[in-house]
Amino acid sequence: MIIDAHTHVWPDHVAARALGGSGLDDLPRFGDGTAGSLVEVMDAAGVDRSVVLAVANTAERVESANTFTGSLDPDRFIGFGSAHARSDPDELVASLRRHGLRGVKVHPLFQDYALDDPGLLRVLDALRGEFAAIVHVGSAGDPEKAARCTPTMIVEVARQLPGLDLIACHFGGYRVIEEAAEVVVGTPGLYLDTSWPPSLATLDPDLVAGLVRRHGPDRVIFASDWPMADPAAEIEAVRALGLEEDETDAILGGNLARILSLE
Structure with missing residues (x-):
């Protein structure tokens, strides 16, 4: 399973506006941001299921974001809700349970707080043992915003919250791969996702394979960041790393299936 x-x-009626306001205008698009478009891309790429990540820019919008991701077809999609540093931890946990969600997405660049915000740490603490958290780390072209989610910060979150299934996006440092390689790779209790829009193939495959080896193939998770990347191309980029077949299979699906206890 991949x-x-x-x-x-996003909901069909707001997808175009949401995608246009993502702030990542330098990246190509590989779909229109709707569920129907993603299913077509998944079928073409051979992807069995996709984690859909909600991102609410305010705490007040978390519930509506969670309602939407929880409404998607569970046979194809795995819903992750949104978490915000101003969320009430108990209310967030109740929302995730109510909508059948398996984790949360944290994106400080868009949510206007930093990874070391005490409110966020309280929220993430409430998720331990039941929900996973996938966290954006690194830059998006704005140095001031990038300071909200540095590689050092995600390592500190992992240190403070042992037992949390914590996944660092973009190998732990989008557009700062050298810093991520020095600071994040090898951190105990931390998983890394492979997303690197517009493509993992833009990185040196020997560098990437070395990062995977150092961190451990059992703690690396395939991710595309669709619609900012093409899942088919990203699968090929993972297969091109020259890892053992069982390691590649684990990255492409087995590791996340284990973390989320998926059949």
Whole structure:
């Protein structure tokens, strides 16, 4: 089974506006951000299931974001809700349970707080043992915003919250791969996702394979960041790393299936 751990979908009537306001205008698009478009891309790429990540820019919008991701077809999609540093931890946990969600997405660049915000740490603490958290780490072209989610910060979150299934996006440092390689790779209790839009193939495959080896193939998770990348191309980029077949299979789906206890 191939599972894409990092995709974004919006309701059909707002997808175009949401995608246009993502702030990542330098990246191509490989779909229109709707569930129907993602299913077509998944079928073409051979992806069995995709994790759909909700991102609410305010705490007040978390419930509506969670309602939407929880409404998607569970045979194809694995819903992750949104978490915000201003969320009430108990209310968030109740929302995740109510909508059948398996985890949360944290995106400080868009949510206007930092990874070391005490409110966020309280929220993530409430998730331990039941829900996973996937967290954006690294830059998006704005140095001031990038300071909200540095590689050092995600390592500190992992240190403070042992037992949390914590996944660092973009190998732990989007557009700062050298810093991620020095600071994040090898951190105990931390999983890394492979997303690197517009493609993992833009990185040196020997560098990437070395990062995977150092961190451990059992703690690396396939992710595309659709619609900012093409899952088919990203699968091929993972297969091109020259890892053992069982390691590649684990990255493409087995590791996340284990973390989320998927059949």
